[in-house]
Amino acid sequence: MESTLRRTWSEINLDSLKYNYSKIREKIGENVRFLGVVKADAYGHGSINVAKTLEEAGADYLAVSSIDEAMELRLNGIKMPVLILGHTPKEQVSRLIEYDITQAVTCRAKAVEYSEEAVKIGKTLKIHIKVDTGMSRLGYICEGDYFDNGVKGICEAINMQGLFAEGIFTHFAVSDEEGEENDAYTMHQFKLFREVCEEVERRSGRKFAIKHCANTGAVARFPETYLDMVRPGLLLYGYGEYAKKMGLKPVMTLKTTVSTIKIYPAGTKISYGGIFETDKTTRIGVLPYGYADGFLRSLSNRCSLMTADGLAPVRGKICMDMCMIDITDMPKVEVGSEVEIFGENNPIEELCEIASTIPYELTCAVSKRVPRNYIKDGEIVSKELMLRM
Numbered sequence: 001m002e003s004t005l006r007r008t009w010s011e012i013n014l015d016s017l018k019y020n021y022s023k024i025r026e027k028i029g030e031n032v033r034f035l036g037v038v039k040a041d042a043y044g045h046g047s048i049n050v051a052k053t054l055e056e057a058g059a060d061y062l063a064v065s066s067i068d069e070a071m072e073l074r075l076n077g078i079k080m081p082v083l084i085l086g087h088t089p090k091e092q093v094s095r096l097i098e099y100d101i102t103q104a105v106t107c108r109a110k111a112v113e114y115s116e117e118a119v120k121i122g123k124t125l126k127i128h129i130k131v132d133t134g135m136s137r138l139g140y141i142c143e144g145d146y147f148d149n150g151v152k153g154i155c156e157a158i159n160m161q162g163l164f165a166e167g168i169f170t171h172f173a174v175s176d177e178e179g180e181e182n183d184a185y186t187m188h189q190f191k192l193f194r195e196v197c198e199e200v201e202r203r204s205g206r207k208f209a210i211k212h213c214a215n216t217g218a219v220a221r222f223p224e225t226y227l228d229m230v231r232p233g234l235l236l237y238g239y240g241e242y243a244k245k246m247g248l249k250p251v252m253t254l255k256t257t258v259s260t261i262k263i264y265p266a267g268t269k270i271s272y273g274g275i276f277e278t279d280k281t282t283r284i285g286v287l288p289y290g291y292a293d294g295f296l297r298s299l300s301n302r303c304s305l306m307t308a309d310g311l312a313p314v315r316g317k318i319c320m321d322m323c324m325i326d327i328t329d330m331p332k333v334e335v336g337s338e339v340e341i342f343g344e345n346n347p348i349e350e351l352c353e354i355a356s357t358i359p360y361e362l363t364c365a366v367s368k369r370v371p372r373n374y375i376k377d378g379e380i381v382s383k384e385l386m387l388r389m
């Protein structure tokens with residue numbers, strides 16, 4: 001569905017995505033596989049176009065969080081290997097196999113279920129074993145006293161009928177946070193992961209084709225963790241301090257337009273709750289961008305958006321569909337003028353700082369009524385609006 005509105009929209013620059021891929025590829029070298037994380041609709045960028053771009057650029061693998069997200073890729077013609085990082089109900093095993101989707105196996109109970117289902121239909125499910133080395137979320141616990149039991153469980157899983165263990169992986173909890181203690185934590189996770197892999201390979205006499213653990217922080221900071229494949233998300237989309245250090249480009253720009261301009265006298269309260277009161281004659285622009293579009297309400301009265309005349313402060317509470325900016329003494333800003341919410345000229349990291357959040361949350365928050373305009377070779381090649389029409 002194509003959008004007819006010129007209200008609030010995002011521009012997804014696939015050229016920047018390709019550029020980021022090639023810079024990361026340069027860093028990791030030709031011999032390390034590249035898995036692009038495209039869960040949550042590619043962090044709000046649109047998983048199909050992101051996947052197609054990565055496929056063309058030469059990436060090796062994709063990862064999503066659920067079978068629905070994996071099916072979306074397959075039904076839209078993506079042929080690359082796809083790994084589901086989260087849980088899939090056992091009833092879906094035949095679909096996983098039919099569509100050649102790789103499933104993470106995170107504990108004994110899941111391994112047993114998946115094996116039984118695969119055996120029932122006489123086929124083989126491709127799996128990657130997940131090891132919990134300190135993230136304390138999914139995976140076989142292998143820390144301390146759990147080591148032997150963890151290794152045993154993994155050996156049991158990779159020998160189960162109907163399962164083919166192509167890979168094994170773990171996830172870092174603090175690789176993107178600097179400081180000695182954090183670095184030591186990551187190195188401990190990495191060491192434990194390698195010990196688990198070695199011990200499983202020794203006991204089972206089998207080798208994993210793909211061992212992987214490096215997320216954004218580790219890709220940027222710990223080359224020794226690359227192993228057979230890296231698994232960045234945020235870095236690929238060009239946000240955060242490590243993207244900046246590597247000279248990567250933010251892929252998404254979010255824009256809106258000024259829909260109405262009003263001039264109020266001093267002493268006027270703006271928006272719900274009247275938390276902002278003008279102290280002089282004030283020119284206010286109304287923007288069709290509110291919390292239903294993904295503007296965090298916690299940013300009310302606290303952040304600024306970029307206009308042709310510089311940064312304009314947001315005044316008063318952010319509403320569901322609108323917000324107000326102060327454009328006093330900004331003569332270039334007129335009805336219809338573009339305003340950049342975040343992008344090349346207004347880094348998303350600044351909004352994150354004010355909202356005490358991370359770029360992941362802001363790009364994922366861009367809601368489905370905001371059209372995505374895709375840019376390739378410098379031109380808009382498609383516009384997508386995800387509403388039911």
Ligand SMILES: *Cc1c(COP(=O)(O)O)cnc(C)c1O
Pocket residue numbers: 037039085171215216217231232233234235
């Ligand atoms: C989301 C996720 C990633 C990517 O994380 P980034 O910080 O965006 O690089 C990698 N691995 C797993 C298991 C994830 O859930």
